[in-house]
Amino acid sequence: MISAKEDVHKMSKFSVLNVVKKGQLFENKTLLKATFEICAMKHNFHYEVIKTDRQLWYVRCEDNECNWCVRAECLQDSEYFIIKKYVGEHTCAPSNKTKPGRTASATASAKTIAWDAREYAVNAVRGIPERSYGKIPKYLHMLREANPGTHSSYEIDSKGRFRYLFIAFGQSLRGFNRVIRRVIVVDGTFLKNKYKGVLLVATAVDGNSNLYPLPIGVVDSENENSCEWFMRQLNIVIADDHHLAFILDRHGTIAKALETVYPTAKHGICIHHLLNNVVTYYHGKGLVGLVAKASKVYRIAEFEKIFANVCNISPAIGKYLRDAEVQKWARCQFSGYRYDIRTTNPAESINSALRSPREYPIIPLLDSIREMLTRWFYNRKKKI
Incomplete structure (x- = not known):
């Protein structure tokens, strides 16, 4: 005969294995955590967070003798988290899971339900990615x-x-x-x-x-x-x-x-991005008008006069504009035809x-x- 506690343990072991799997993707860390909060609530167990930051979320069973653990990492240049390691079987004693498990927050439950509904609807309309x-x-x-x-x-x-x-x-x-x-x-x-x-x-x-x-x-x-x-x-x-x-x-x-x-x-440079860099990296908001004027003039003599003023006022900005290659952003210096397409x-x-x-x-x-x-x-x- 299988005892009630053993039956609870057996059901928990196989059910948890089916909740998630290695390689599964989550759109963000919040949904990842919500999934495991609900998992712990449904299957009556506790886990503790070993390490968490923007790139990693690592948890394991509260019982140090248990092998259950999850390690998820953030994908590069993305908010998505992927499960890199997952041991879904609890090896701790069944009695350890008879006490009340953690309770999922209302926010976590709502987000998970809403996300599942959104994914179903999106996949129905657009197809599975x-x-x-x-x-x-x-x-x-x-x-x-x-x-x-x-x-x-x-x-x-x-x-x-x-x-x-x-x-x-x-x-x-x-x-x-x-x-x-x-x-x-x-x-x-x-x-x-x-x-x-x-x-x-x-x-x-x-x-x-x-x-x-x-x-x-x-x-x-x-x-x-x-x-x-x-x-x-x-x-x-x-x-x-x-x-x-x-x-x-x-x-x-x-x-x-x-x-x-x-x-x-x-090859030409977008003047809009060039002016933004002047403001952002050289705090040259007051010189933006002069640089923009220099980029638009048709005569070389007029350009050199305006550009000399820019260099005198801010040698750093002048150096940056030279390093960006004047012939790529100044209309009168451009060697090809750009038909006034400057951005x-x-x-x-x-x-x-x-x-x-x-x-x-x-x-x-x-x-x-x-x-x-x-x-x-x-x-x-x-x-x-």
Whole structure:
């Protein structure tokens, strides 16, 4: 015969094992803690927190002889926590769990219930994020079939995990090569879905000052390898040329990749970001007007006069502006044609238009971008 206490212990042991598992993701630390508070309440046991900070949450059973423990770590550049170690079986005596367990707070219970309901609803509408990555090859194939001239590329690591994705729509490329001014603005923004990542956007501006989207890329993180991969894919559809100009926000990884892949093209700096850096790092709010004026003048003699005043007032700011390479931010010094496109606002506007889709899994995100471009091109064609 199995005693009542042994039966309680057996039920607790197997039930707790099924609550969570190693490798499980939680959107933030609060939801992680709430899950285990409810777990402890349901299965009548206590745990103690061994270590907790922004990057780690480590707990174990209150009984030092018990093996039950959980170790969760924060994912890099994210609020998500992943369970790295989980021993779900209690080895302590059954009698230790007959006393009342810890009580989950009302807030923890409410948050967990609300989160479960949200996840169910989101997955029902947008699909399960994990399955979305497996559909990428088929989706890209159908995209190329339906849009002649489209170039796409997809890369995974040695373990089959997603790394990079690139899409350049054929219609967009044909228009750029025929009639669009050859100035490309490149910028990146963070994705807000379950697995994060970065959306890289290349954008031009048409003759009516409308946004003209060019290739987009999705990468696991914004680093030298991913940015260079994106630029090399871009180079396949838009070749390096001395008539071509790029405008960046002086982000190190994108700028370095651009210099490697597009050495002949002209490179410009977003004046808005440059002025922000002057204010933020050099407390030069009073000089912003002078620097902005120097960046806009057409004559070299006038530029040198204004820039000399800036250097006299603040040698540190003058040095910073020289190190940023004057020919990249001053209109009269720029060696190519940038057609008065002096900021990264075009790319940032695309990112803003995709504010909601950036929360979607990868396939719904790509489809939202496709639908947006189709709608834009259709509406503009009607006005011709």
